[in-house]
Amino acid sequence: MTASNRDDEKLKSEIRLRFHQLGQRFTQEREALLAVLLTTDRALTPQELYEAAQKSETVGLTTAYRIIETLTRIGFAQVILINGELRYRLCSPTHHHHMVCTQCQKVEEFAECQLEGLDYGSFHPTSHRVEIFGLCEQCQKGSS
Numbered sequence: 001m002t003a004s005n006r007d008d009e010k011l012k013s014e015i016r017l018r019f020h021q022l023g024q025r026f027t028q029e030r031e032a033l034l035a036v037l038l039t040t041d042r043a044l045t046p047q048e049l050y051e052a053a054q055k056s057e058t059v060g061l062t063t064a065y066r067i068i069e070t071l072t073r074i075g076f077a078q079v080i081l082i083n084g085e086l087r088y089r090l091c092s093p094t095h096h097h098h099m100v101c102t103q104c105q106k107v108e109e110f111a112e113c114q115l116e117g118l119d120y121g122s123f124h125p126t127s128h129r130v131e132i133f134g135l136c137e138q139c140q141k142g143s144s
């Protein structure tokens with residue numbers, strides 16, 4: 001399984017453009033929150049996002065929740081349930097699946113999809129999500 005890395009610069013400019021189209025200004029606050037999301041491989045809780053962004057800029061917890069909500073709605077972030085907690089990760093807008101480390105919450109994307117051509121009978125599938133849970137390379141080393 002090959003992990004595809006996000007093109008962060010491209011992602012960032014696409015996100016700016018979408019926010020602009022939505023009439024949402026890219027404030028210093030939002031900039032700081034987005035910078036955190038762009039520089040981590042981990043899926044974060046809104047609280048974690050808020051705390052990390054707080055180090056460089058005064059942000060509100062409500063703003064953290066709101067940017068996550070907007071990013072998820074426009075398809076640039078996804079929610080992943082890890083050990084009973086809702087976490088969010090910045091995502092490529094193209095179709096992909098996730099490998100999720102349940103120990104450090106690192107999430108890798110992979111684009112290979114074997115589900116499109118399957119026979120679903122009379123059911124008409126419109127979308128799907130795949131999350132493979134396990135331990136990343138680093139966490140495997142750490143626990144052995």
Ligand SMILES: [Zn+2]
Nearest residue numbers: 090091092109
């Ligand atoms: Zn993703």
Ligand SMILES: [Zn+2]
Nearest residue numbers: 101104136139
């Ligand atoms: Zn890990």
Ligand SMILES: [Zn+2]
Nearest residue numbers: 096113114115
């Ligand atoms: Zn797929």
